[in-house]
Amino acid sequence: MQLWGNIKEHMTRSEENYIKTIFHLGGNTATPIATNAIAEQMQTKPSSVTDMARKLADKGLVHYKKYQGVSLTDFGIKTALSIIRKHRLWEVFLVEKLDFSWDEVHEVAEQLEHIKSEKLIDKLDELLGHPKYDPHGDPIPTKDGNFMVRDKQLLSEMPLKSIGVCVGVKDTSTTFLKFLDKNNIALGNTIQVLEKEDFDMSLYIQVEDRKLNISHQIASNLYVKKND
Amino acid sequence: MQLWGNIKEHMTRSEENYIKTIFHLGGNTATPIATNAIAEQMQTKPSSVTDMARKLADKGLVHYKKYQGVSLTDFGIKTALSIIRKHRLWEVFLVEKLDFSWDEVHEVAEQLEHIKSEKLIDKLDELLGHPKYDPHGDPIPTKDGNFMVRDKQLLSEMPLKSIGVCVGVKDTSTTFLKFLDKNNIALGNTIQVLEKEDFDMSLYIQVEDRKLNISHQIASNLYVKKND
DNA sequence: ACAAATTTTTAGATTTGTCTAAATTTTAAT
DNA sequence: ATTAAAATTTAGACAAATCTAAAAATTTGT
Incomplete structure (x- = not known):
């Protein structure tokens, strides 16, 4: 029975994928994202999104009101950035260290981004020389969730x-x-x-x-x- | 409708863990492994093992007869070696490239071993200089499933x-x-x-x-x- | 060899993540 | 302001992987 027990709860792969998708659809702002949009992006059905929206809301990752769509909480945004950081660092690793071409990295990074080990990511970041951008030019969030937004x-x-x-x-x-x-x-x-x-x-x-x-x-x- | 459609079927994480455990319990020989032994090793219940034994037998990975325990088929052994190869290569990577100590690698490698990408493993092997042993001195199977058994x-x-x-x-x-x-x-x-x-x-x-x-x-x- | 102990399997339930089909709510159009 | 269309939710089902409790098979002890 710990006081802050819900801070570091286990996140399933599916939950992480939803959070990432919501972020990419712009859910980092206050604007809520439609159930349908999420379903389409994730190649699933709106009813599945509704179920997950509830679960994510229970865990404090999203704001959700019936028929109103979802948007990420601050905690949800932090979580999304952490997943995106992992994804993009792995992409850099694949290209820089394993000679993957930039069109081959996405699928594998989709798997690697779910590996759970803080030390692994810190060390990987170090090995790669703290890269700021991934092979497609997208910024890599820092450990504390800061984004290099390039004026492009x-x-x-x-x-x-x-x-x-x-x-x-x-x-x-x-x-x-x-x-x-x-x-x-x-x-x-x-x-x-x-x-x-x-x-x-x-x-x-x-x-x-x-x-x-x-x-x-x-x-x-x-x-x-x-x-x- | 392909002729050899069942050769490269998707294996779930759980299936892979069972195969690996059976191998480690000596299931690579003809001697069948007891349901109970597998359950104990995997921190699960014998009834769960029975269910999985059936499924793995259906997929051609193990021999299974009720009350007789399971042993790996040739295909099962090949599969086990492939998973162990991945596990041990990742362990070498963690120690050699990311400065993990040898007592820290197991947990992370348990996750990494399930990443699916042949190219990833081939390239990783290359990056590491085709190591023959992992950080604990255990032999790393080659791509075609050969073991360096050291006389120790x-x-x-x-x-x-x-x-x-x-x-x-x-x-x-x-x-x-x-x-x-x-x-x-x-x-x-x-x-x-x-x-x-x-x-x-x-x-x-x-x-x-x-x-x-x-x-x-x-x-x-x-x-x-x-x-x- | 036969009863007791152990092991294994079965049957039925649970959880997670998904689906379909029907019902409900919101939005858009006239 | 109603009604039609679109979006969303509910209800009920399913598959995977697990569990518990009970039944069945095997092994062991004497």
């Missing part, structure tokens, strides 16, 4: 002639990442917008020393940081 | 005056491993049996350049390889 914008929104550095991808699907590999576009590359085609909104760009055409769809999934 | 013996069974190298521990409990650390006994150390005490079977030994007394209990949990 979509390549599709860059003004003509402006120059920037590629710092991330919005779409992390295998097909998109493989496309980038094939076209030799990688994080860290310098990109300049040479021309914009009004008709289909495609861009003519220069990546390092190469010139190429990319569709609007591509440009709107690449994050660029303006030259600072 | 318990320190307690070494003849007087004989010299050997410490190559493993039988008991891997935290208390035992911490005791060894405290007494500066590590794998690779050269050990000579100087005297044997008839009364309590304790040993007076030399470890590298230090002399010390150890109880029979200690000596019967340390593996030594005779100087070759």
Whole structure:
């Protein structure tokens, strides 16, 4: 019978996945997330989400009122950041230490993120040199839950002639990442917008020393940081 | 509808734990293992073991006849070796790359061994330089399931005056491993049996350049390889 | 060999996470 | 402001993995 017994309770894999999904859908703000949206994202049914919402609310991880959707509590946000930290550190490990390519890491990191050992993550972070970004350019939360929010914008929104550095991808699907590999576009590359085609909104760009055409769809999934 | 559809079926964490336990209890031989023994080892009830025995038999992993105990099939042995390989490789990783001490690795490796990715394990093996033994001196099965069985013996069974190298521990409990650390006994150390005490079977030994007394209990949990 | 002790299995219940189908609530449209 | 549409919840079911208590089989002791 301990006073703060519920602080470090066991979280199941499923609970952790729900928390992560809610966070990614924007549930870190006060705006509640719809049951349907969560169900769709998690490839499950709304009724299952309702059940889990109750359980997570009981555990103090989310705010939940019937028919009103869920949003993360402060504790829920902390929990989400801890899971995301683990996921992204493992992604860095896979790419940096085990030569995975950036389109191969997600599935494995989805499993590794649920391993429970604080020491493991601290040491992994140390081994990797406390990386700030994962292989897709997404920021890695620090141990105390701080985010490096980088001021970045979509390549599709860059003004003509402006120059920037590629710092991330919005779409992390295998097909998109493989496309980038094939076209030799990688994080860290310098990109300049040479021309914009009004008709289909495609861009003519220069990546390092190469010139190429990319569709609007591509440009709107690449994050660029303006030259600072 | 594929011909060999049941070869790579999904194994749950629980199934994997049963297979591993059966293997460790000696189920790799033809000798069947008793339901009770498995239940005790796994901290569960015999009735649960019966249920699982049926399921594993259905999947072709064990031989099972009512009231007769279970033994692994060839496929079951292959599966067990694959899990043990993963467990031990992760243990090496934790010690070599993340500075874990040998008494801290077991719990985390128990989780990591269930991560599913062939590439992950292949690459990890490569990163670690294809180690043959884990931090406790236990052999790591190769990808195709081969075991390096080292000719070793318990320190307690070494003849007087004989010299050997410490190559493993039988008991891997935290208390035992911490005791060894405290007494500066590590794998690779050269050990000579100087005297044997008839009364309590304790040993007076030399470890590298230090002399010390150890109880029979200690000596019967340390593996030594005779100087070759 | 036969009764007693032990081991193992069965039967039925529980928990977690999921589902379907029906009912309810909210939102949107006219 | 009603009603139709959409979203959400409830109720009841299921599979996996476990448990308890009782029944059945095996082993052991004399």
